[in-house]
Amino acid sequence: MGRLDGKVAIVTGGGSGFGAGISLAFAGEGCKVLVCDINAAGGEATVKSDPSSLAFHKMDVTSSADWKSAISSAIEKFGRIDILVNNAGTSYINKPTVEVTEEEFQKVFDVNVKGVYLGCNAWVPQAIERGEGGVIINIASVGATRPRPGLVWYNASKGAVWNATKGLAAEYGPHQIRVNSICPLVTGTGLFSAFTGMEDTPENRKKFTSNVPMGRIGEVDDVTAACVFMASSEAKFITGVNLEVDGGRCI
Ligand SMILES: NC(=O)c1ccc[n+]([C@@H]2O[C@H](COP(=O)([O-])OP(=O)(O)OC[C@H]3O[C@@H](n4cnc5c(N)ncnc54)[C@H](O)[C@@H]3O)[C@@H](O)[C@H]2O)c1
Numbered sequence: 106m107g108r109l110d111g112k113v114a115i116v117t118g119g120g121s122g123f124g125a126g127i128s129l130a131f132a133g134e135g136c137k138v139l140v141c142d143i144n145a146a147g148g149e150a151t152v153k154s155d156p157s158s159l160a161f162h163k164m165d166v167t168s169s170a171d172w173k174s175a176i177s178s179a180i181e182k183f184g185r186i187d188i189l190v191n192n193a194g195t196s197y198i199n200k201p202t203v204e205v206t207e208e209e210f211q212k213v214f215d216v217n218v219k220g221v222y223l224g225c226n227a228w229v230p231q232a233i234e235r236g237e238g239g240v241i242i243n244i245a246s247v248g249a250t251r252p253r254p255g256l257v258w259y260n261a262s263k264g265a266v267w268n269a270t271k272g273l274a275a276e277y278g279p280h281q282i283r284v285n286s287i288c289p290l291v292t293g294t295g296l297f298s299a300f301t302g303m304e305d306t307p308e309n310r311k312k313f314t315s316n317v318p319m320g321r322i323g324e325v326d327d328v329t330a331a332c333v334f335m336a337s338s339e340a341k342f343i344t345g346v347n348l349e350v351d352g353g354r355c356i
Contacts, residue, residue: 107135108337113183115139115175117166117224118193120147122294123244123328127190130329131336132158139179139186141166142193166193166220172227185235188336189228191221191266192244199255199302210258217262218269225273229282238281240336243270244328245286247351256300263288267347274345283344285335290351292323319352 114131118124120142128138132155141164142148148161162178164171179186195216197209221243232239248260249267267286274284291297291313297305301313313322331350334340349355 107133108333108339109188110135112136112187112336113138113179113185114188114190114336115141115179115186115224115228116190116192117141117164117220118244119151119161120144120149122296123289123292123325124190124192125151126325126329127192127332128159129154130326130333131188134333134337136188136336137183139175139182141175166191166224167215169223169227172223176227176231180231186228186231186239187237188240188242189224190242190244190332190336191224192242193220194244194296196256196259196296196299198299201255202257205258213259213262214265217259218265221266221269229277232282233277233280236280238283241273241282241284242332242335243284243286245270245288245347247288247290247349247355249286249288249347251355255302259300270347271345278344283335283340285340285344286347287328287331287335288347288349288351288355289328290317290323290349290354292325292328294325317352317354318356321352323350323352 116128119128119140128140131138138159139162140148140151140159141162143165145163152159152161162175164175243266245266246263249263252260270286303309327350
């Protein structure tokens with residue numbers, strides 16, 4: 106028995122890093138997943154690993170029209186959508202904040218905040234109409250509550266997701282819709298170089314471990330395991346939680 110047997114999920118940013126890991130972990134627990142990404146090559150590569158449970162849908166999370174077609178596609182393919190994982194995210198390269206351009210600022214807020222807003226607007230009505238509850242998982246960041254120099258507006262975008270997670274949980278709890286976020290520590294995904302301003306090498310990874318009680322940076326499966334738990338009925342009374350998955354970094 107899988108922990109997500111019979112469930113259907115949409116995972117954004119499923120073509121790389123956490124999103125690919127979450128899609129595969131959900132499939133491994135019996136869930137069907139619409140893997141959504143703006144990058145078709147990445148999304149299709151994820152689906153190739155488990156084509157019986159995964160399907161790819163190319164979309165830009167900043168487009169409300171793309172969200173409509175993603176919802177229709179998931180319902181057409183799998184019949185329902187129990188779980189929405191708002192994972193797609195972006196950052197400019199770590200640098201002095203006064204050098205962040207308006208375009209970089211706009212992109213970070215468009216993908217990281219507007220993408221979650223549009224995703225919830227598209228997914229929530231069908232969940233309410235089905236009347237069986239559901240789960241939203243937002244991928245925020247430790248930077249939401251422990252911002253550090255050089256990523257101020259990226260961290261502010263995740264602060265917005267952190268706050269919206271609680272607001273959405275309060276608003277949609279009566280419909281048995283649970284809304285939680287996962288707040289990962291820096292991890293060796295496609296965004297490592299943007300966050301750190303360094304190439305992703307074993308030596309550079311070590312530079313970010315000195316203030317982590319558990320002595321390492323994140324791994325993709327740290328986050329995917331937390332997402333499986335939050336999506337499953339094991340977390341059935343947990344909502345409005347922003348869960349740090351960070352080896353104690355935020356203590
Ligand atoms: N890796 C880390 O250290 C870390 C730490 C904390 C939080 N996060 C968050 O985790 C999430 C996943 O990031 P990751 O580390 O796996 O990075 P990643 O770059 O490996 O993956 C991000 C994916 O999102 C997709 N994407 C970007 N813009 C999109 C758009 N407009 N529409 C659809 N898809 C889009 C990309 O194509 C890519 O496949 C992000 O929200 C990120 O902010 C990452």
